[in-house]
Amino acid sequence: MPGTDPNFMNHRLSMAEGARPGEEKRRAIQGETSKLLKVRFIREVRYPEWLANVVMVRKANGKWRMCTDYTDLNKVCPKDPYPLPNIDRLVDSVSGFEFLSFMDVYSSYNKKKMHPDDEEKTACITDGGAFCYKVMSFGLKNVGATYQRLMDKIFKYVIGRDIEVYVDDMVAKSKGGESHCEALGRVFEVLRRHQLRLNPEKCSFGVQVGRFLGFMLTERGIEANPDKCRAVISMRSPQNVKEVQQLMGRVTALSRFISKASKIATPVLNTLKKERNFAWTLECEEAFLRMKAMLATPPILVRPEPDQPLYLYMSVTKTVISSVLIQEKEKKQCPVYFISKTLQGPEKRYQKIERGALALVVAFRRLRPYFQSFSIIVCTDLPIQQVLRKPDLAGRMVAWSVQLSEFDISFERRGQIRVQALADFITELTTEHEQLEGDWYLSVDGSSNQTGSGAKVILKGPNGILIEQSLHFDFKASNNQAEYEALLAGMKLALEIKAKKLTVKSDSKLVTGQVNGEYQAKDPKLAKY
CATH class of the missing domain: 3.10.20.370 (Ubiquitin-like (UB roll))
Known part of the structure; x- marks a missing residue:
């Protein structure tokens, strides 16, 4: 093989003495595969047409979750249009209650079977061989819509009254302890009927405070998630574009609680336009500190009461x-x-x-x-x-x-x-x-030719207000008639806007003279104005 003489120079790996390849993920894959085989969620497959790689993701509790990268398969699957519930509406509907119960179905996605014809399309490769899923797997496109459709169907008669559901997140709600037990009884009956089990590690019953869809729910109302607030407050000043993007992503998640978030963040957002010449200015730092201060004491939002504007x-x-x-x-x-x-x-x-x-x-x-x-x-x-x-x-x-x-x-x-x-x-x-009570200025310009007549009206108000209107008349009119029509249209517009002080500008001496009482029109067509 051509190349430089290895005796002259070669590359050597500089490794710490005693270092060994990491086995943690491999052992986690082996353990997860064995567990899935035991409960018959997966089966071994040979010669699959579709094959994906396994990705290990660490959970919040430190354990590993085995996911599959279905990028290629998902590209050829059309989007399921089944709608997910509106998050804001769900959060509003479960806030302000005295008792809440947060529930999580054990192996929720794995409770729904894959269609037999589609099982082998979910094949993934591990050290122990190729396996396909017999149940719905994480990472597949449209699994969220499928699961939401299932939950909407089985909880049809208790959603809105006793419980709210967003995919696999469930919250039971009530105003009193006795009614809460009754609500939970109805929810448990549905779970039992459809053979769904709850994961006790992720459930909490009869509480007054809890996290749901990224918000803190209390009897007082809707509060910002303190963990998300601390994530912003504890950040150092961004040193590059990537850190600015990370900051803005966290702020966006809390924007419902921040007054004029875009206005405050404008200096920070401007740094994203200068990726090559990144500069964190004093103005950026002031905006950053202001966002931190606002998130240190975010407002408590309320659930709006019906029949009230x-x-x-x-x-x-x-x-x-x-x-x-x-x-x-x-x-x-x-x-x-x-x-x-x-x-x-x-x-x-x-x-x-x-x-x-x-x-x-x-x-x-x-x-x-x-x-x-x-x-x-x-x-x-x-x-x-x-x-x-x-x-x-x-x-x-x-x-x-x-x-x-x-x-x-x-x-x-x-x-x-x-x-x-x-x-x-x-x-x-x-x-x-504050200056909207000031002067208004009306400019009118009417014109006429052989093809027709029309006019342009420009109404200028205080504080930069500008309204323009173009008019076309469906009758023959002279230039002065068109000017009069423009003046009437402009004054009518000013009345609708409720302008109190109006100055009119027109290039017709006849019109301005007649309005000011300097002239008297002799032409009957103009006298009527």
């Missing part, structure tokens, strides 16, 4: 839109959900009124279950309602107006926030909207 407060800046959903309980304003979004691409060029409408659209898309189940009162000083009622003002408003029309949404002027947890959110909101 929800109030949506919005904060709109040039780069970020944020919202908070609250409900009043016993004259106290309680936060339900915080959301925030960094504007991207063309969104940054939206006019102020459009960004306000976008904030409402983003809120309903993120919080659709709340919009579907509750009356929503939008508290804002922006004239969003008037603009959405005239979707011809801007093309994109048409789609937004249609999407919002299915919900029970009303608008009112922003009032005073009386909750300390929301004070930081409202501080910026106040500075953004």
Whole structure:
């Protein structure tokens, strides 16, 4: 074989004396394989058409879980459209109860059989040979949807009343001890009927606090998972892009509890745009410390009570839109959900009124279950309602107006926030909207030619509000008539927006003179204006 003379130079492995290959994973695979064979979850197979590798994943309790990398098989399997429950709705539905019981089915996925024709497609290779699963295996595409379908079917008559289920996570709930025992009795009867066993190591019964889907559930409401908060608080300042991504992933998981998360994190997110020249600035450090401070004492969110409206407060800046959903309980304003979004691409060029409408659209898309189940009162000083009622003002408003029309949404002027947890959110909101009572300016321009007539109306308001409207008249009109029509349309728009002080600009001396009382129109067609 060609190459340099090994006597001249060769490569030698520098190993610690006495080092031996790791046997822990190999022993774990052998032990898991033996256990699965014993309970007849797997069987040996020869000449399989599909073959995958085994991956060992350490559990939270330190034990090993044997998983299979079904990447190739999953690529050719279409997605099962069966919907998983909405996590926010589930969390809301089990919060605020005095007694909770958290349950986990033993070997949950392995309780459902594989179709005989598909068993050999699940084959995996180990040191002891090739084996395929006779039961549903971790790692297969759509197993979550299949298991959720099973749980929805067997718990059909107790879901919502006694229990909530998300795949293999189950929580029984009740307001009192006696009713809780009755609820558990009904749940156990279903489990017994379908031969499902609970894993005692992962169950807790009759408790008042517990973790569910990444949240802490208590009788007080919904609280941030303290482990997730500590994971952010204990982090050092990121030294590279990978650590920034890790930080933002952890913060995103807690964003429901962080007021204006995107706004606070903007300096940190900007570092991701400069991967080659990473720089952790003083502004980044201040944002990082602010996030830590907020997670040190996160707010307690509440489950909204039915038949009571929800109030949506919005904060709109040039780069970020944020919202908070609250409900009043016993004259106290309680936060339900915080959301925030960094504007991207063309969104940054939206006019102020459009960004306000976008904030409402983003809120309903993120919080659709709340919009579907509750009356929503939008508290804002922006004239969003008037603009959405005239979707011809801007093309994109048409789609937004249609999407919002299915919900029970009303608008009112922003009032005073009386909750300390929301004070930081409202501080910026106040500075953004406090000058909306200022002057409004209307520019009109009408024109006419042989093909027709039309006009353009531009209404400018305080704090950067800009509304444009194009008009086309289905009747013949002179230039002055078109100018008058534009003026009337603009003044009507100003009334709908509730502008109190309006200055009008027109390039027609006849129109401005007649309005100011300087001229008197002799033409009957103009006199009517």
